[in-house]
Amino acid sequence: MNNIDFNSLFTFIIVARERNFTRAAAQLGVSQSALSHSIRRLEEKLGVRLLTRTTRGVSTTEVGERLFSNLGHLYGGIEDELKVLNDLKEKPVGTIRITAHDHAINTILWPKLSKLLPEYPELNFELSIAYEFTDIVDSRFDAGVRAGDQIAKDMIAVRISPDFKMVVVGSPVYFSTREKPKVPQDLMSHNCINLRLATYGGIYAWEFEKKGEKLNIQVTGQMIFNTSPQGLTAALDGYGLCYAPEDLVQESIIKGDLIQVLDDWSPTFPGYHLYYPSRRQSSAAFQLIVNTLRYTNQV
Known part of the structure; x- marks a missing residue:
């Protein structure tokens, strides 16, 4: 029982919710035969019948209905959370936390970032003043700002001001x-x-x-x-x-x-630089911040 294929469970949830193999297969992007095989494999693993096919579609057995009732909302929550994560990736929403010297905040960050607030009402900033070097990963900051000669070699650095x-x-x-x-x-x-x-x-x-x-x-x-x-x-x-x-x-x-x-x-x-750990999987909100702060008047 411990090695149940959770993809098969998810397939069952979709079929039970749609009550139709054709719609479920289209939603999952698989063929109806692959869908039937996945359900059959799950039923064999569990040792019970979950679905009954009729001329009008698909219905759940008593056991199948119990499984769907107990697990359906859990998978729904997962889908909702994945949708939220996709929204975070696609549009500028959420909170971006940056630690910086007050000089950088007053002269660079706030003048530029404040202009984004009316256009992106779901975008939030937390600007934290710090004079000491901050471990942005350990302190859960998205980025930090320091002079260019003070940034660790393993960080991505983007210039945001002149010298x-x-x-x-x-x-x-x-x-x-x-x-x-x-x-x-x-x-x-x-x-x-x-x-x-x-x-x-x-x-x-x-x-x-x-x-x-x-x-x-x-x-x-x-x-x-x-x-x-x-x-x-x-x-x-x-x-x-x-x-x-x-x-x-x-x-x-x-x-x-x-x-x-x-x-x-x-x-x-050296001018101030925005620094952060990695270019991979950055959100739309963070990429907007980087592009907004980027210094473009270099000689």
Whole structure:
């Protein structure tokens, strides 16, 4: 009994539901003779007669009706679930979970993905801010976003932004009583706003580069935050120097609310990439996300 052919059981359910061999064979895509053989093999295996053929069609025996009543709804549930899975494959529905830095979410993901919401009402997003490296498979994320040089080799990576610069900025109020730093080492005498990153095991060292020379400076100051926006707010309020993506502070620089320093030492980092485990069997929803976020203005 343990080695019952479940395909034969499914065949029986269809025949019992349709009450007609011709319709059942057409639905299953097999010949009537193959269908009859499958039913006969199942009856022999079970040792009972399940169906009775008449001139008007097919009817279930008492045992057959009992089997159909108990199993029919189970197979119906399987069919419904398979239909849902097919819908997920064919049209953008369901929830896509992405983990990313808040800078990437605010400047890339949300501006692009928000435009999809009115057109695809069955599509949902979960955007989770994380500064540490996240195992997206173990944490059940569909994808993650990181700079291009931080992605594991076994991941598929799709560029979603151009390269970006990191700059040091301070407010006019801050510089009204302090000299502007001329080289990165001068930062040691300034009140710098630090960022604690779990990925780096502690306080993030500010990175600089000039003509191939690279420096990492462990700055000090009165304030430490574990996300970037609060540090930028503190810099705008005149409490210290902030190390931030250039695009994030550009408007404040143009308006005169912030002053950029050490411009010739500002490093360029690889642009953000969307990364995920495999190209195989991706849903229509996920493929839509990839195509929407893909950066197409590469030189």
